[in-house]
Amino acid sequence: MNLIEIKDINAPELDIFARTTENQLRSIAAPEPGIFLAETGSVILRALEAGYEPLSMLVENSRLEVEAGPVFEAVEKYCGKEKLDSIPVYAAEQEVVVNLIGYHLVRGLWMAFRRKPETSVEDFCKDKRRVAVLFDVVNPVNVGAIIRSAAALGMDGVLLTHPSVDPLTRRTARVSMGTVFQIPWARATKDESEGLNLIDILRSNGFKTVAMALTPDSTSVDNDEIRSNEKLAVILGTEGTGLPGQVIDTCDYRVMIPMYHGVDSLNVAAASAISFWELMK
Secondary structure, three states: EEEEEOOOOOOHHHHHHHHOHHHHHOOOOOOOOOEEEOOOOOOOOOHHHHHOOEEEEEEHHHHHHOOOOHHHHHHHHHHHHHHHHOOOEEEEOOOHHHHHHHOOOHHHHHEHHHHHHOOOOHHHOOOEEEEEEEEEOHHHHHHHHHHHHHHHOOOOOOOOOOOOOOOOHHHHHHHHHOOOOOOOEEEHHHHHHOOOHHHHHHHOOOOOEEOOOOOOEEEEEOOOHHHHHOOEEEEEEEEEOOOHHHHHOOOEEEEEEEOOOOOOOOOOHHHHHHHHHHHOO
């Protein structure tokens, strides 16, 4: 193990963990796949299991044995002893790390990974029957929770418009409990995300589209006619404004979740879990 003790928060080796934005990390070595950061042992382990290449690690000294131990074992298992011996592991006392990051690290572990080449929308759509489509969902907590529900409830994948949050941002991956590495996902290009382009692509690949929206003609999500379709794409909008009107009008179906006590809507992550459960029956 290439263990490096850090005492100076200004050490340039730590720039990637605290002084580089996630947008900048994505652009490193462009046009080659960039870098992302994963935090907590469970998320890091799932990234390693999924075949992502580890580049470096930051860990509090007190976490080296218990939390970091399984990570070191996984690096050796999935990447080989040579990789374990070569990647830098920066270790520091908690006070140094907190001063560097600005808050206590979740479980005191971060690991930098090389991204994989992105999957095209056309390739993503192949051999899938049930997909979730996040239309400009920009809240990282909601995206992480939706991906976790999609993975847990049997959806075949998650497709995101280009303005949606990158699933590999550290907060999204952490909220998803690492399921971003367990379920296929893809982000559409800017052009594919314009107007109704993504709906057209889904239809050309045989999907019937289901808009989660409160409209006069919305039907209950527990709908046998909708379930009977061979391929369904469940379209979810952003928290505040929902889906654009033209998207709602163009979709093959509009569905809602029946509610009580005067409540008119649910958080998009909660609504996604209910819709996935019902439409997968």
